[in-house]
Amino acid sequence: MTPPLISLCIIVKDEAHQIEKCLQSVLFVIDEIIVVDTGSTDGTQEICRQYGAKVIEMPWENSFAKARNCGLKHAHGEWILWMDADEELHADDQNALRQTVISCKGNALFLKVIHYLGTRKEEASPHRSFRWAQIRLFRNKKGFRFVNDIHETLKWPDGADLKQPIPQLPVQIHHYGYMDDAISHKQKVQRNIELLLREQEKPDHDPWCEYHLANELYRAGQWEQAFSLVNIAIEGFITKKELPPSLLYKLKYEILFRQAWQHAGGVARYRVCYPALSQLCRPAFLQGCIYDGAWYVRGSDKCF
Numbered sequence: 001m002t003p004p005l006i007s008l009c010i011i012v013k014d015e016a017h018q019i020e021k022c023l024q025s026v027l028f029v030i031d032e033i034i035v036v037d038t039g040s041t042d043g044t045q046e047i048c049r050q051y052g053a054k055v056i057e058m059p060w061e062n063s064f065a066k067a068r069n070c071g072l073k074h075a076h077g078e079w080i081l082w083m084d085a086d087e088e089l090h091a092d093d094q095n096a097l098r099q100t101v102i103s104c105k106g107n108a109l110f111l112k113v114i115h116y117l118g119t120r121k122e123e124a125s126p127h128r129s130f131r132w133a134q135i136r137l138f139r140n141k142k143g144f145r146f147v148n149d150i151h152e153t154l155k156w157p158d159g160a161d162l163k164q165p166i167p168q169l170p171v172q173i174h175h176y177g178y179m180d181d182a183i184s185h186k187q188k189v190q191r192n193i194e195l196l197l198r199e200q201e202k203p204d205h206d207p208w209c210e211y212h213l214a215n216e217l218y219r220a221g222q223w224e225q226a227f228s229l230v231n232i233a234i235e236g237f238i239t240k241k242e243l244p245p246s247l248l249y250k251l252k253y254e255i256l257f258r259q260a261w262q263h264a265g266g267v268a269r270y271r272v273c274y275p276a277l278s279q280l281c282r283p284a285f286l287q288g289c290i291y292d293g294a295w296y297v298r299g300s301d302k303c304f
Contacts, residue, residue: 004031006101007077007140011035011067013060015085016042018176023051025088029098030081036071062195065153068146080140083173086182087113090172097171101137107160108144109137110168113175121176130247133168150195151212183219192216207236211248218255227255 008030012019023033033053037045038060045055058070072080079101083089089097100109110133116124135154138144143157176182183189196213199205214229230252237244 004077006030006079006081006098006137007032007034007075009034009036009068009071009075009080009082010085011038011064011071012040012044012048012085013038014040014042014044016040016044016047019044019047019085020051022083022085022088023048023053025091026081026083026094027051029089029094030077032075032077034071034075036067038067062198063149064151065146065148068152072140072145075140077140079137080144081137083136084175084177086177087173087175090174093169093171097137097169100167100169100171104167106164106166107139107142108135108166110134110166111136111171111173112168113173115175115178118179120181121179124174124176124179130250132247135166136173137169148206148209149199150192151208153206153208189216189220193220207233207240207244209233210236211251215251218251218258223255223258227252230255 006029008023008026010022010033012035015022033048033051035045035048035053035055037048037055037057045057048055054074056070056074058067060067068082071082081097097111113132113134113136114126114129115132116129118124118128138154143160145155146152147155177188193213193216196209196216199209200213210229210233214226214233217223217229218226230248234244234248234252237248
């Protein structure tokens with residue numbers, strides 16, 4: 001019997017309000033749906049079964065990686081597509097995804113994930129978003145697995161050739177989980193902070209841990225701690241002789257703008273942090289940047 005080509009692996013808990021749109025977006029791309037449910041009570045499992053999903057019930061163990069890996073054990077497809085319930089595949093990209101997988105000789109593929117910011121999904125705009133290429137497709141039964149209890153990361157099989165280039169598909173996934181209503185609905189901030197603090201205690205934790213923790217504290221309005229942590233994250237990447245990702249600097253400057261806008265001493269703080277940047281440290285220049293960036297504080301839809 002020929003195995004299915006693509007298995008969708010997804011983890012859920014109380015996602016009845018959005019899981020259907022997620023599944024509809026990939027229905028004609030995938031051949032198998034594996035759902036790991038960590039305790040839904042709102043009818044999520046029934047909706048998934050209506051789409052032919054195999055639902056595996058698993059108690060929540062404070063680890064997204066464990067839940068992901070549980071789904072991999074039950075998948076039969078040659079390829080794994082992994083997503084979240086608050087994501088949707090771009091409608092026009094279904095054929096391109098499947099045709100590329102059919103002809104691909106490698107073991108993994110990048111997809112472009114668009115993370116939307118703002119108040120509500122109904123108001124999602126490309127002007128309030130950031131894009132991140134991420135491996136969302138990989139071959140099954142090759143030794144891939146997920147690590148990290150939160151913001152789980154795909155770990156390559158031992159002995160894999162990491163020098164081989166990984167193609168990026170012209171395929172987009174829309175992610176709405178960072179929008180205000182989604183964060184509030186799932187009470188994500190406190191849960192994420194607790195998991196990240198636990199992850200940070202591990203001696204071999206990745207610098208991404210400090211970045212994600214800084215991001216959560218920034219959302220919670222704890223800017224001083226967030227600023228300190230994002231700098232630790234940057235230093236961590238440099239120590240590993242890796243180029244710090246641009247997302248870290250994006251968060252760093254957002255914190256500085258917020259502080260400068262809210263506090264009279266913000267401009268002086270910026271000048272102390274960056275004394276070598278004479279042009280940027282001129283108050284008039286920075287104040288102009290602050291006013292130009294004030295749309296973010298006020299919530300305007302103008303693109304900065």
